[in-house]
Amino acid sequence: MTPEQKKKRVVIKIGSSSLTSRHGEISRKKLEKLTEEIVELKDAGHEVVLVSSGAVAAGYRKLGCIVRPTSLPEKQAAASIGQGLLMESYSELFLSHGYVASQILITRSDFSDENRYNNVRNTIHVLLERGIIPIVNENDTVTIDRLKFGDNDTLAAKVAGLIQSDQLIILSDINGLYDADPRKNRDAKLLENVYHITPEIEAGAGDSGSTIGTGGMRSKIDAAKIAMASGITTFLGKAGKPNIICDAVSGRAMGTYFQVTDPTINLNQKKQWIAFHSGPEGEIHTNEAGRDAILMKKESLQTNFVNKVVGNFPKGAVVRIIDEENEEIGLGVVNFSANDILDPERREEDRVVIDVQDMVCHLDISIPVGL
Structure with missing residues (x-):
């Protein structure tokens, strides 16, 4: 990270499987790696909003479940436990580096109501101006129709548009977007730059690649489409790679960059709300x-x-x-x-x-x- 680099406002989405152990517990090692990279961005002068999954995955074992629950009440109960555990860990780790973290829990109805939509934006702006790291998640314990916002990939894209972010970074357990399923095709090629999302790309998107997370490749493509329509470049890469966040901001990371090349594709705040949230x-x-x-x-x-x-x-x-x-x-x-x-x-x-x-x-x- 060099001093002459443009200071950016970055939204980072981290998936459940990238935060938890194979047993479903919070992985301290993974959290430390993530927070250290975010701290490096903050030290370089960048603004960061973290959209963090992992509440259900972190809490379901302490609820007494052997496997991830499937019923809505159990998911919500697990989330009520896990969300506190996540925030406790995040707060402790960021404070050890001199940064304060805040929690923002939202539902889709907060975005569909224009007044509440503006209130969320104003709140995040104040936090960023004060140097605080907002940590956003859906309020899983009160969602009445389904747990996901669509999923946290989509939530992250909408938050990125809401605060007029410069870049959206989606971290998961995959290296990026391939021209075929790399789990089934050894010759699958990583697409390093995507300038247009084609029907072929959308048709080839599969389901969730993890038993821990809920968002698959399709949700990540949908998130990239929302971000691109808001004039925001999106990066998709693997969370476990060294320096993945800093390299993604610098344009050097291995993964997929969804590039914005048409400056006319950039909806203002009002039209973003109409298009994606109302x-x-x-x-x-x-x-x-x-x-x-x-x-x-x-x-x-x-x-x-x-x-x-x-x-x-x-x-x-x-x-x-x-x-x-x-x-x-x-x-x-x-x-x-x-x-x-x-x-x-x-x-x-x-x-x-x-x-x-x-x-x-x-x-x-x-x-x-x-x-």
Whole structure:
């Protein structure tokens, strides 16, 4: 790490299997290695946010389970034990190097609500300004539909976009992205640089390669897509390699770099929230003229372009925009409630239903095809 290097804001995601022993317990040796590398980044002036898995893996044996539990109550109970153990270890190790760590537990609903989304961002910004290391995880003990955010790979990508990170680093038990499954094909080649995520790459993504973790290659590709759409380069590599974090920041690590080459693929904070975090509350079906206005002319959606409204959404809700072929064009924040849009007395008025500034089309966030 050299003094002349640009200081970066880095989000690091570490997987469960990279933190625990083969018995499912927290590995002190792995934690020490991870914290020492993060400390080296901090000493060099970089800002670091850590998205850490491992709560369930760290806690299930102390819950009395011989193997990782499969029922939601047991997973949540294990997480309630393991999360405390993880934070205790992280805090102790970082304090020994003079750095304070903080804990941020969130749920998907914190991201889907725009006010809470902004509050999370503001909190992390304050912590980073004070030199503190935020450690983020999903609040596993209260998640009601499923334990994962999608998974922590996706969570890390969303956090990276939330705080306008310079780089996302995903550490796991694999070396990176290959052109074939290296466990089945000896000739599989590591893809050191990926500039576009192709349908072939997505189709070839497999399931979780570990019995400890929950995120497989598909989740890592999805995370890279989210980060790339936010203008953030992503690195995927193996946690156990020496100096992997510092080398990843310096661009020297062995692994896969998902590179951002198109500066126009960079959604602002508002559009990131619309695209990746909001929960659409209804649909607006537009005619062909409306579709052309949105996709070709980059214009707002007017009242006279609306064919149909589905749902009873309020003003300010996020809705799906659907064309006459029943294909989803994108998402947008409506200026009127569903009832106001359908009001026959106001139907002929020249009103902007969705402003172009509050709209995200799938073309805006798609990653071009071709390696």
